[in-house]
Amino acid sequence: MAAPAHGTEHLTVRRAGATLVITLDRPEARNALSLPMLVGLHDAWLAADADEAVRSVVLTGAGGAFCSGMDLKALADRGRPAGDAYRDRLAADPDLHWKAMLRHHRPRKPVIAAVEGPCVAGGTEILQGTDIRVAGRGAVFGLFEVRRGLFPIGGSTVRLPRQIPRTHALEMLLTGRPYTAAEALRIGLIGQVVPDGTALERALETAELINANAPLAVEAVKASVYDTAGLDEPEALALELERGWPVFATADAKEGARAFAEKRPPVFRRA
Incomplete structure (x- = not known):
């Protein structure tokens, strides 16, 4: 801790x-x-x-x-x-x-x-x-x-x-x-x-x-930027997929799409 x-x-x-x-x-x-x-x-x-x-x-x-x-x-x-x-x-x-x-x-x-x-x-x-x-x-x-x-x-x-x-x-x-x-x-x-x-x-x-943005998405984006630095492009792009795809399965991703459709601010819950 x-x-x-x-x-x-x-x-x-x-x-x-x-x-x-x-x-x-x-x-x-x-x-x-x-x-x-x-x-x-x-x-x-x-x-x-x-x-x-x-x-x-x-x-x-x-x-x-x-x-x-x-x-x-x-x-x-x-x-x-x-x-x-x-x-x-x-x-x-x-x-x-x-x-x-x-x-x-x-x-x-x-x-x-x-x-x-x-x-x-x-x-x-x-x-x-x-x-x-x-x-x-x-x-x-x-x-x-x-x-x-x-x-x-x-x-x-x-x-x-x-x-x-x-x-x-x-x-x-x-x-x-x-x-x-x-x-x-x-x-x-x-x-x-x-x-x-x-x-x-x-x-x-x-x-x-x-x-105001989804915290899981923000943290995954930051991690991807640093983790792929110095890698050749194919390896970096593969690692980006590993970081990025799980974000699409989150409840926050669903909330983002729902809020957009309902024309309201999203309420992200780090889930």
């Missing part, structure tokens, strides 16, 4: 209808990743998948920032009393931080990123694990690791070239320079740019559009 998503001192979790809103909440550090934040993220992803009433997830940051990457000092700080419990969690599951950053975990429900301000280093790496991305005009993206003699080990050398053209991926990875929201949109890293301060609002609007 997944741990309940109660949040931590660096992460808040709330429900907005059928959407779980996860907020990185350490604005004084531009939401740099800390151990309490990573533990909270890990538990929130699992809770979202375990709760059938949740149909989508929005990930955002507090205080006009998304995430400025890993806070190595905070992770190394053993003087904080609250840190011991979190370190016990990490010791029990050494993969926890990778799951939290969506490197070793793919949520079953659609995840929408609502980005304001800096979304750099580990922030850009988490972003690559989300499905739909909305950013304010003033958002900044980038993978700065090579500038510090480090490696973007959160998955960027693998995922980024699969999500945007390789030449743009290599430029971002090798130069370590910042990218504006307009540039990120142009190269396909994000899907929408909105006025500053409205990214969360737009993300929630997008989530509502998803929530």
Whole structure:
């Protein structure tokens, strides 16, 4: 059973209808990743998948920032009393931080990123694990690791070239320079740019559009997109049939057709 998503001192979790809103909440550090934040993220992803009433997830940051990457000092700080419990969690599951950053975990429900301000280093790496991305005009993206003699080990050398053209991926990875929201949109890293301060609002609007659809169909479509990535076309199309045909046999599929014929909104029951 997944741990309940109660949040931590660096992460808040709330429900907005059928959407779980996860907020990185350490604005004084531009939401740099800390151990309490990573533990909270890990538990929130699992809770979202375990709760059938949740149909989508929005990930955002507090205080006009998304995430400025890993806070190595905070992770190394053993003087904080609250840190011991979190370190016990990490010791029990050494993969926890990778799951939290969506490197070793793919949520079953659609995840929408609502980005304001800096979304750099580990922030850009988490972003690559989300499905739909909305950013304010003033958002900044980038993978700065090579500038510090480090490696973007959160998955960027693998995922980024699969999500945007390789030449743009290599430029971002090798130069370590910042990218504006307009540039990120142009190269396909994000899907929408909105006025500053409205990214969360737009993300929630997008989530509502998803929530109105049949959840079994939504989750099967998402799974098919990811499961067929990298396969040759015949193999991918065969796998698509395996994912898609069972959806037609669901009660929700029958309800969708019936609602269309009766000219009313469908009532989907995940059945």
